[in-house]
Amino acid sequence: MIPSMWRRELWHPLLAHFPIALLTLGSLFWIGARVFRRTCPSYLLPSARLLLGVGVASAWLSIFLGEQAESVVNRVICDPTVTQVHHDWAWRAGIGxxxxxxxxxxxxxxxxxxxxxxxxxxxxxxYSAHLGASLVYxxxxxxxxxxxxxxxFE
Amino acid sequence: MIHRLLATATFAAVGVLTATGLTAITTGSQAHASISTFTVQGKVDKVVPAEKEIYVISDADGKKYEYYFTKNTQLIQAGRAVTFDLLTKGIKVKVVAQRKGKRLDPMHVEILD
Incomplete structure (x- = not known):
């Protein structure tokens, strides 16, 4: 029987890519708006703030869902210590x-x-994203x- | 002037972060297949009843070990099978686990208190 796509451990990867994209772009936009403040478009800084705000909210939700997934995957993967390190770096990023x-x-x-x-x-x-990828791949x-x-599948 | 300094600092920080990230990414370890037993005697540091999970701090090396009970895990006290709810923080246990990679699947958990 093919398992459901709505398993508890799949909510985290469903959401985790949003903070990665939002926070990366938000940071680059923010730095760009500060470094090139005279020449950059006026919408760059407000856009960066919006991206960072939504990114921070989605990051904490992603960390919460990751903690839910951890207890499922740690029972089957060969090196559960990686999930702890992945979790620790995600927390550092979230706090930062x-x-x-x-x-x-x-x-x-x-x-x-x-x-x-x-x-x-x-x-x-x-680094946290790299560890997440190593857990999967x-x-x-x-x-x-x-x-x-x-x-x-037949 | 301030712009130049900020730009230089930004590029330097990005360079350091990139180098650190690449070093961390390229230092992966090779897996060695092995299945063996691993025994830890120590105190229960945390119990997560919903996940049937315990953390034990080893008397021998002071490290914290994480165990998820499986359907085959036997929990015993004074030679008798007991239920998971008897496990509480601070009690002494001896855990014999099957080591699969770096995962420890508990086979026998004996309450020593």
């Missing part, structure tokens, strides 16, 4: 992006520090393995 987002809105003069926090968080996000986390004869 949240701090940068709040700083940008409330302490506007700390632009350089905000830029450095965004870049560091981007590094944490990249090296360990088959949350992946259904069809039978050799594929009879369940």
């Amino acid at each position: 992006f949240s701090a940068a987002f709040v700083m940008d809105l409330m302490i506007a003069r700390l632009k350089l520090l905000t830029a450095l926090i965004l870049l560091s968080s981007l590094g944490a996000l990249t 090296q360990q088959g986390a949350a992946v259904y393995h069809p039978t050799p004869e594929c009879t369940e």
Whole structure:
């Protein structure tokens, strides 16, 4: 029998790509708007703030769903320690992006520090995303393995 | 001037992050297939009843080990089978687990208290 696509462990990968895209673009737009503030389009900074805001919200939701998936995949994958490291770096990224987002809105003069926090968080996000990919592509986390004869698909 | 400094700092930070990320990504380890038993004696640090999961801190090395009970896991106390709800934080246990890669599937969990 082919398992459902609405399994508990599949909500996390369904959502996880949104914060990756939103926070990466939001950070680049924000830095671009600050570095090239005289020549960049006027909508760049508000766009960056919107992307970062939605990205931060989706990141925390993704972390919550990841914790739900963890207890399912850790029972079957060969190296469950990777999920813990993946989780830790996601938290670091979440805290960093949240701090940068709040700083940008409330302490506007700390632009350089905000830029450095965004870049560091981007590094944490990249590493966490890499670990997430390794969980799927090296360990088959949350992946259904069809039978050799594929009879369940007939 | 400030723009140049900010741009230089940005490029330097991106360079460092990229190098760090690439180093982390390229240092993957080779898997070695092995199935063996692994015994840990220590104190229960955390119990997650909904997941039938326990964390045990080993007396021997002080490390924290995570165990998800399987349908084959036997939980015993004084030679008798007992239920999962007897496991609480702080009690002493001895866990014999089957090691599959770096995953530990508990086979026998003995409550020592």
